[in-house]
Amino acid sequence: xxxxxxxxxxxxxxxxxxxxxxxxxxxxxxxxxxxxxxxxxxxxxxxxxxxxxxxxxxxxxxxxxxxxxxxxxxxxxxxxxxxxxxxxxxxxxxxxxxxxxxxxxxxxxxxxxxxxxxxxxxxxxxxxxxxxxxxxxxxxxxxxxxxxxxxxxxxxxxxxxxxxxxxxxxxxxxxxxxxxxxxxxxxxxxxxxxxxxxxxxxxxxxxxxxxxxxxxxxxxxxxxxxxxxxxxxxxxxxxxxxxxxxxxxxxxxxxxxxxxxxxxxxxxxxxxxxxxxxxxxxxxxxxxxxxxxxxxxxxxxxxxxxxxxxxxxxxxxxxxxxxxxxxxxxxxxxxxxxxxxxxxxxxxxxxxxxxxxx
Amino acid sequence: xxxxxxxxxxxxxxxxxxxxxxxxxxxxxxxxxxxxxxxxxxxxxxxxxxxxxxxxxxxxxxxxxxxxxxxxxxxxxxxxxxxxxxxxxxxxxxxxxxxxxxxxxxxxxxxxxxxxxxxxxxxxxxxxxxxxxxxxxxxxxxxxxxxxxxxxxxxxxxxxxxxxxxxxxxxxxxxxxxxxxxxxxxxxxxxxxxxxxxxx
Numbered sequence: 001x002x003x004x005x006x007x008x009x010x011x012x013x014x015x016x017x018x019x020x021x022x023x024x025x026x027x028x029x030x031x032x033x034x035x036x037x038x039x040x041x042x043x044x045x046x047x048x049x050x051x052x053x054x055x056x057x058x059x060x061x062x063x064x065x066x067x068x069x070x071x072x073x074x075x076x077x078x079x080x081x082x083x084x085x086x087x088x089x090x091x092x093x094x095x096x097x098x099x100x101x102x103x104x105x106x107x108x109x110x111x112x113x114x115x116x117x118x119x120x121x122x123x124x125x126x127x128x129x130x131x132x133x134x135x136x137x138x139x140x141x142x143x144x145x146x147x148x149x150x151x152x153x154x155x156x157x158x159x160x161x162x163x164x165x166x167x168x169x170x171x172x173x174x175x176x177x178x179x180x181x182x183x184x185x186x187x188x189x190x191x192x193x194x195x196x197x198x199x200x201x202x203x204x205x206x207x208x209x210x211x212x213x214x215x216x217x218x219x220x221x222x223x224x225x226x227x228x229x230x231x232x233x234x235x236x237x238x239x240x241x242x243x244x245x246x247x248x249x250x251x252x253x254x255x256x257x258x259x260x261x262x263x264x265x266x267x268x269x270x271x272x273x274x275x276x277x278x279x280x281x282x283x284x285x286x287x288x289x290x291x292x293x294x295x296x297x298x299x300x301x302x303x304x305x306x307x308x309x310x311x312x313x314x315x316x317x318x319x320x321x322x323x324x325x326x327x328x329x330x331x332x333x334x335x336x337x338x339x340x341x342x343x344x345x346x347x348x349x350x351x352x353x354x355x356x357x358x
Numbered sequence: 359x360x361x362x363x364x365x366x367x368x369x370x371x372x373x374x375x376x377x378x379x380x381x382x383x384x385x386x387x388x389x390x391x392x393x394x395x396x397x398x399x400x401x402x403x404x405x406x407x408x409x410x411x412x413x414x415x416x417x418x419x420x421x422x423x424x425x426x427x428x429x430x431x432x433x434x435x436x437x438x439x440x441x442x443x444x445x446x447x448x449x450x451x452x453x454x455x456x457x458x459x460x461x462x463x464x465x466x467x468x469x470x471x472x473x474x475x476x477x478x479x480x481x482x483x484x485x486x487x488x489x490x491x492x493x494x495x496x497x498x499x500x501x502x503x504x505x506x507x508x509x510x511x512x513x514x515x516x517x518x519x520x521x522x523x524x525x526x527x528x529x530x531x532x533x534x535x536x537x538x539x540x541x542x543x544x545x546x547x548x549x550x551x552x553x554x555x556x557x558x
Binding site: 090120121122125126128129132133135136139140143151154155158159161162165169182324325328 | 385389392408409412413415416419420421424425427428431432485486487488489531532534
């Protein structure tokens with residue numbers, strides 16, 4: 001399909017065609033992503049509703065399916081309130097700095113074999129670097145709001161994200177040790193073979209820690225002290241309204257999807273089919289059944305949806321951590337476990353321990 | 359094309375580095391430093407040193423500067439007090455600046471630095487892994503220096519912990535392992551007593 005577009009545009013200069021193709025790819029990624037973000041908010045309200053024996057939103061459209069659109073229209077037409085004595089430049093820069101890295105990180109995410117915008121060598125590092133930039137939006141928003149609650153939320157969030165980034169980084173080091181590559185596509189293909197080959201088995205502690213640190217990085221329950229609506233109203237975004245507020249929300253949900261997708265790609269075999277090595281090869285490659293059962297983007301999306309559901313499930317189940325408990329968990333539990341398991345993984349790789357590293 | 363990109367980024371870099379020392383507001387100064395780090399990372403990407411560039415963003419922008427901002431935002435900095443000592447410290451400051459300038463000129467001066475001494479690197483193939491190359495060199499040729507740096511960092515961590523670790527007298531610190539094993543009879547004493555007769 002790309003070649004067809006390329007030849008149709010051949011009357012334009014070469015550089016411009018490349019630029020247009022890149023822009024097309026970005027649109028093809030961002031539009032479904034924003035749609036997924038919108039419907040994740042509905043899924044969250046529905047799932048938590050059913051867990052709490054309620055129905056959730058059901059007024060707008062059939063079974064409430066148009067609720068996200070109604071929310072978006074409402075937020076777009078609301079007034080953006082700028083607090084007096086707030087630093088206006090930074091106040092507006094805050095949401096932009098949150099959404100920018102949250103979207104930029106998607107550039108290196110592979111959806112299928114070769115289906116990626118930028119197939120760079122150090123894509124794992126790139127994602128880690130981009131997600132670590134998201135904290136600036138929170139800090140700047142909290143400081144520029146000129147509000148005590150916002151400032152407290154920003155301080156909490158900054159300390160929390162910096163703490164959990166270390167455990168997250170170590171978990172990723174385990175993955176790159178096991179895969180022998182920093183490229184996400186190669187990490188997924190390193191798990192080829194069968195379900196047993198998925199990195200979630202040899203890296204089980206790192207897998208759990210990565211997901212939990214992902215919860216903390218995205219400021220989700222039970223680590224949502226940066227918002228802490230019962231203590232500090234809404235934390236860093238208390239002074240934001242209308243679109244500025246919804247941009248924070250967009251970034252948060254885009255990050256949730258990103259963490260879920262990365263967990264699926266790095267530990268659960270990404271787009272690889274779980275039937276590999278179980279069903280005969282011919283069933284996975286031939287005909288319509290092969291398309292369904294064989295490896296493909298649908299498996300990645302299914303695994304991602306599972307982790308997204310876990311995010312919502314956890315939010316409806318666990319009470320919020322106290323702040324000192326968060327710090328203790330991050331520094332005194334997760335970091336030692338990851339360091340110990342890194343050595344175990346290194347030993348397994350060097351010793352060619354099967355069935356993963358032989 | 360590459361040259362244009364380089365000049366755009368280096369202009370931003372030089373301007374933001376200048377702004378770090380000239381803006382009044384310390385928060386803005388810290389944010390300009392973030393911008394300076396980020397643009398230098400972009401320039402390193404142009405040099406095909408993607409590992410170093412990404413690590414610069416990850417470590418300095420993502421962690422160090424966050425803590426920096428954290429502290430700067432919490433401080434109540436009074437600018438008039440800061441400005442009082444300006445003339446007094448000016449000679450020392452100038453001296454330090456001149457020495458640093460001389461050192462810089464010595465290293466990157468025309469006889470040691472330039473396109474004839476360091477020719478522009480030839481572009482690598484698409485499958486060239488900068489990360490792998492750095493890893494190989496770091497753990498073979500420069501192993502001793504690398505290990506020494508690691509030891510120094512560990513010592514610094516231990517020193518930082520030792521300096522801040524002190525037994526606070528009044529603290530509400532709770533030990534989770536004690537909280538988990540606690541039984542109801544440790545906390546609550548149920549007293550059984552006969553009902554008393556009401557005198558009326």
